[in-house]
Amino acid sequence: MKREKMEDAHYYRSLTRNLILTVILVSLAPLLLVSGTILYHFQVSYRQKAIAHLEELVEKHRQNIDSFLNEKLADIRVMGGSYTFPQLSNELFLQERLSIRQREHGGVFVDLGLVNDQGVQIAYAGTFKLGRAVYSEADWFKKAMKSQYFVSDVFLGLRGLPHFIVATRGEWQGRKWILRATIDFVAFNLLRIDSLINTVYASNKGLLGHGFQALIVPFPKWDHPGTYDSNLSPNAHLSPPLSI
Numbered sequence: 001m002k003r004e005k006m007e008d009a010h011y012y013r014s015l016t017r018n019l020i021l022t023v024i025l026v027s028l029a030p031l032l033l034v035s036g037t038i039l040y041h042f043q044v045s046y047r048q049k050a051i052a053h054l055e056e057l058v059e060k061h062r063q064n065i066d067s068f069l070n071e072k073l074a075d076i077r078v079m080g081g082s083y084t085f086p087q088l089s090n091e092l093f094l095q096e097r098l099s100i101r102q103r104e105h106g107g108v109f110v111d112l113g114l115v116n117d118q119g120v121q122i123a124y125a126g127t128f129k130l131g132r133a134v135y136s137e138a139d140w141f142k143k144a145m146k147s148q149y150f151v152s153d154v155f156l157g158l159r160g161l162p163h164f165i166v167a168t169r170g171e172w173q174g175r176k177w178i179l180r181a182t183i184d185f186v187a188f189n190l191l192r193i194d195s196l197i198n199t200v201y202a203s204n205k206g207l208l209g210h211g212f213q214a215l216i217v218p219f220p221k222w223d224h225p226g227t228y229d230s231n232l233s234p235n236a237h238l239s240p241p242l243s244i
Contacts, residue, residue, distance in 0.1 A: 166183060
């Protein structure tokens, strides 16, 4: 009899424990399910917001770079259209034009050069000894001769330093010539960094950690005016400069 009572007591304790566990499980299961669903949708929503925010930052950064290149190329196009070939062939005259642009743009313009249709630089103004340099086999020269205006990719060239060129093409007595300007790559990179930092700090403060690496945009390559790849790959094209 005593043994039966002990078995009954054990049975009821076990039943009570199982009932308590069942009630707890049934009570918590919907809560966990709802919490998990809310957390998932929150993460998806936050990620979409972060991506949209970064896309806006990158677009602003791209516009700053585009504006910089437009401005420098427009300056060279105006210069090429305002002066005659004989004037630009005068190195003293070309040096004066370079000095004016260096004062106006803070040294962004490194040098200026006038190149004939044979690829020979017949006039040069700048710190490097590039007078009579031959560019006939240079990739930028071949492309510049085919376009009214041109912005090269970054390359080392004869000077052995990273730089890129903005150029405009003209014609005199039936022969084409190119007025080219070298843009200081260090100054250009400072512009990119300043633009990046200003854009980030002017934006939503909560996404700084997500955005900084995403804003390192590759240097855009201009080798054919009129098309633009929004992916901004190293082979991308920027939109054409503003008409002058």
